[in-house]
Amino acid sequence: MNQFPQHKARKRFGQNFLHDAGVIDHIIRSVAPREGDRMVEIGPGQGAITSGLLASGAQLDVVELDHDLHPILMGQFGFNERFRLHKGDALKFDFSQLAEDGRKLRVVGNLPYNISTPLMFHLLAQSHCIADMHFMLQKEVVQRLAATAGMNHYGRLGIMVQYHCAVEHLFDVGSGAFKPAPKVDSAIVRLTPHSTLPHPADDVKILENIVREAFNQRRKTLRNTLKPLLSAEQIEAEGLDPSIRPEQVDLAGFVRLANHLARQEHAAS
CATH class of the missing domain: 3.40.50.150 (Vaccinia Virus protein VP39)
Structure with missing residues (x-):
């Protein structure tokens, strides 16, 4: 050596x-x-x-x-x-x-x-x-x-x-x-x-924000932790149970939530 x-x-x-x-x-x-x-x-x-x-x-x-x-x-x-x-x-x-x-x-x-x-x-x-x-x-x-x-x-x-x-x-x-x-x-x-993103987000900044909010209080449910951003109905619309915790949501699920919020913000602008 x-x-x-x-x-x-x-x-x-x-x-x-x-x-x-x-x-x-x-x-x-x-x-x-x-x-x-x-x-x-x-x-x-x-x-x-x-x-x-x-x-x-x-x-x-x-x-x-x-x-x-x-x-x-x-x-x-x-x-x-x-x-x-x-x-x-x-x-x-x-x-x-x-x-x-x-x-x-x-x-x-x-x-x-x-x-x-x-x-x-x-x-x-x-x-x-x-x-x-x-x-x-x-x-x-x-x-x-x-x-x-x-x-x-x-x-x-x-x-x-x-x-x-x-x-x-x-x-x-x-x-x-x-x-x-x-x-x-x-x-x-x-x-x-990745040469091609498997789950592309419409806006990566919004994805980062969703994930940050979700895990700020990781023991709480999605309904509670994402309340400032998405309603329980909007979470359900993306195929997720609002009563589960953030650690039960995979990457694809978080991207769906982020894209929902991105569409919502785009429509409001």
Whole structure:
């Protein structure tokens, strides 16, 4: 295994560096990078996954915020003409600029918990140029992403990510695979943007609003939680029982409710 230069993990960046060679290999095999792929790694850290991605022959762009890691990464990989380092914040980064030749991007990242959700939605806003995404996240976040109606972890995050992507919970990673070891387990998830949305909403903002309202008080019934937006009769008109709870409604059901509200708002305008 590569011996990386010493760098103290920074709490403010949410850094936990992956060091387990078996886990690293499992991640690379799951991503399956190929020669000619346009890979993007977010937060490469000390390069644990970076070397495996480059070994495939792929073109690799990495985005790293911690300026102390820049010379470490350049020292290890700067000689490789297929490696490019972008210094900055992934939350503000325009990923579409990396797909200038028309090839879609394949994104990989070990994401800090504090930015994982906004970063995923930042990427989904640019999903037209993304083929797939593989992320290391807290295990509970991956469970939320992959949960379907009726499951314990089902809620806003999973519904809105599944609206845009197919979600696969690939495997779990114990805390001992990192230095320093986090207090929670992690998991690897694959997100594949839909080429055609299975349940297209007339207005995604209205869908987001419906889902937010529904889960603000998730123990209440649809009739009560959606009262500011839709009547019980309107909920029934879309084939849903107003007396059920939000976690019993699948993505297609929420889209039907959102489209009903969109039609209503359009008629009133």
